[in-house]
Amino acid sequence: MGNKIKIIIGGVILVVVIVLFFWVKSAMKDNYISLSSSEAIEPTPTQIQSIKDIGEWEFLSVSAEEMVDTVRKGFISDDELVRIYYGTLRLGIDMQKMEPGWIVTKGDSLEMTLPKVRLLDKDFIDEAKTKSFYESGKWSPKDRETLYQKAYRQMIQHCLTKENLEAAQSNGEAQMRNMMQQLGYKNITIRIEK
Amino acid sequence: MQKNIIMMRKKKPIIIACCSVLVLFLLLVTTTKCSSQDKEPAPTTLAQGIDTVPMLIMQVQKCSKLYAAEYRVHKIITHDDALRLKGQLMSKAFDLKVPLADRKIAIPMDAKIKAYIDFSEFSEKNIERNGDKITIILPDPQIVMTSSKIDQKNVKQYVGLTRAHFSDEELASYQQQGREAIIKSIPEMGITETAQANAAKVLVPMLKQLGYEEQNITIAFRKDLDVRHDFRELTRIND
Numbered sequence: 001m002g003n004k005i006k007i008i009i010g011g012v013i014l015v016v017v018i019v020l021f022f023w024v025k026s027a028m029k030d031n032y033i034s035l036s037s038s039e040a041i042e043p044t045p046t047q048i049q050s051i052k053d054i055g056e057w058e059f060l061s062v063s064a065e066e067m068v069d070t071v072r073k074g075f076i077s078d079d080e081l082v083r084i085y086y087g088t089l090r091l092g093i094d095m096q097k098m099e100p101g102w103i104v105t106k107g108d109s110l111e112m113t114l115p116k117v118r119l120l121d122k123d124f125i126d127e128a129k130t131k132s133f134y135e136s137g138k139w140s141p142k143d144r145e146t147l148y149q150k151a152y153r154q155m156i157q158h159c160l161t162k163e164n165l166e167a168a169q170s171n172g173e174a175q176m177r178n179m180m181q182q183l184g185y186k187n188i189t190i191r192i193e194k
Numbered sequence: 195m196q197k198n199i200i201m202m203r204k205k206k207p208i209i210i211a212c213c214s215v216l217v218l219f220l221l222l223v224t225t226t227k228c229s230s231q232d233k234e235p236a237p238t239t240l241a242q243g244i245d246t247v248p249m250l251i252m253q254v255q256k257c258s259k260l261y262a263a264e265y266r267v268h269k270i271i272t273h274d275d276a277l278r279l280k281g282q283l284m285s286k287a288f289d290l291k292v293p294l295a296d297r298k299i300a301i302p303m304d305a306k307i308k309a310y311i312d313f314s315e316f317s318e319k320n321i322e323r324n325g326d327k328i329t330i331i332l333p334d335p336q337i338v339m340t341s342s343k344i345d346q347k348n349v350k351q352y353v354g355l356t357r358a359h360f361s362d363e364e365l366a367s368y369q370q371q372g373r374e375a376i377i378k379s380i381p382e383m384g385i386t387e388t389a390q391a392n393a394a395k396v397l398v399p400m401l402k403q404l405g406y407e408e409q410n411i412t413i414a415f416r417k418d419l420d421v422r423h424d425f426r427e428l429t430r431i432n433d
Contacts, residue, residue: 033281035292041371042272046379049266051388054308055396056261063253081362088340095260095396103403110404120261123306123341128373132362139362141346148346159252167254175258175313182318183404 055095056120059175060168062089062159066151067133070143079137083144085151087125089159091117091168109187110180116192117168119160125152258313262335262392264306265385271301271372277357296354301368302345305376309335309389322414329412330397335389337380342373390415 069082093115104111127148173190180188277295281288311332322329353359394413401411 027284030282030285033279033283035277035279037275037277037297038273039367040273041368041375042274043375044270044272046376047268048383049268049304052264052266053388053392053395054261054264055392056308058257058259058261058310061255061257063255083362083366090261090340092259095400098399101403103400105403105405121306121340123343126339126342126373127344128303128305128342128369130366130369132366135362138359141349144344144362144365145346148344164254167256171256171258179313179316182316182321 053096056090056092057095057172058090058092058120059117059172060091060164062091062164063087064089064155064159066154066158068147068151068154069134070139070147070150072137074137077136079139081135081137081139081143081147082133083147083151084131084133085125085127085148085155086129087151087155089124089155090120091160091165092120093117093172094120105185108185109189110185111189111191112176112180113191113193114172114176117165117172125155258316259310259336260313260393260396261308261310262396263309263385263389265308265383265388267305267307267376267383269303269305269372269376271299271303271368271375273297273299273368275299275357277354292356294355295357296352297357297360299351299360299365299368300349301365301372302348303342303369303372304345305342305373306340307337307376307380307383307385308340309337309385311335311389311393326407327410327412328401328406329414330401331414332390332393334415335386335393337385337389339373339377342376344369 063086065084065086067082067084069080072079097115099113102113125148169192173192176190177188275297277292279288279290279292315333320331320333322331351360390413397413398408398411402408
């Protein structure tokens, strides 16, 4: 009789423990701990600083990506920063700088004097699009500005070539000729300012 | 001896119960999730091999685009990178800010946005003549961010004692997000309307040089583009 009671008590304890186990397990099922930080920037306003009327006629666009690096010699190891800059150089003519009389017409003949094509805008690097390629060590904003200037010089050197300027000039003449032909002029003479 | 056997028999259920509790406890410990990651595991993806080849790439393209309007915009990109301990214990959620682990950065940037009319497809279809009158039908203005510049001198940052400095990759990511935010705000700037009016400012003097009277010149645009400028009288809305 005494043994039976003990077996029953043991069984009850076992059942209670099993129930307790499943209850605790279900309560802890959704447990988690994480360390996190936000990667997104905060919403801030975009301010328009100026609105400008321009008349830049682009005849050739040269898109470039330039990889530049800087190395700082260290006692144990060297630090290095490598970035890839993106930019587009736009070559063409500024229509706002046209002199009066740059087009002379006589019947179906037209004589046009165009200026030499040039780089339309000196700001051509999209720095906010820059990719970080490799970084070791700590680098300051001043170092990044130096890299930007280096990329700027390299893009000018690689993209503002004689061949590209000639291609832009040639395309500019072709585009203007086509436009004037569409406007009904048959004999078109195009001169380039010296 | 017999007394000991009776005592053992008495203790047997208790020993069995204790052993069961121990086994269940061990099971509980081994099966309970204790993770330092987010509640929902990040989907595992295979590396796609998207590294950019480190070389200079240059693309030259002939075009005929009349840039008519230029907007200079300024934006201060800010990022507050507070470290937070988040989790859930026994169905109780918690979200605590970790002390001395703040990072903040402010990056001022300037950008140029330009609107242009593409003349590469310009043909007879773009011209309507009626006696002395001429109408030029222009394609829709297109908008492009032509440049952006980070004001590196005025970048301000604060890094807590327990945190690492902002890496170049992180800075590039914030700048790219700022660039995207500027692009998203372009439709609110009204640059399209300005470009329409300014295109007329360039084309009308050219057509006057060709011998047309100013009152006989019309620059036409599509119906859904509204023109608000002094050159409005020179424009017409087309279907």
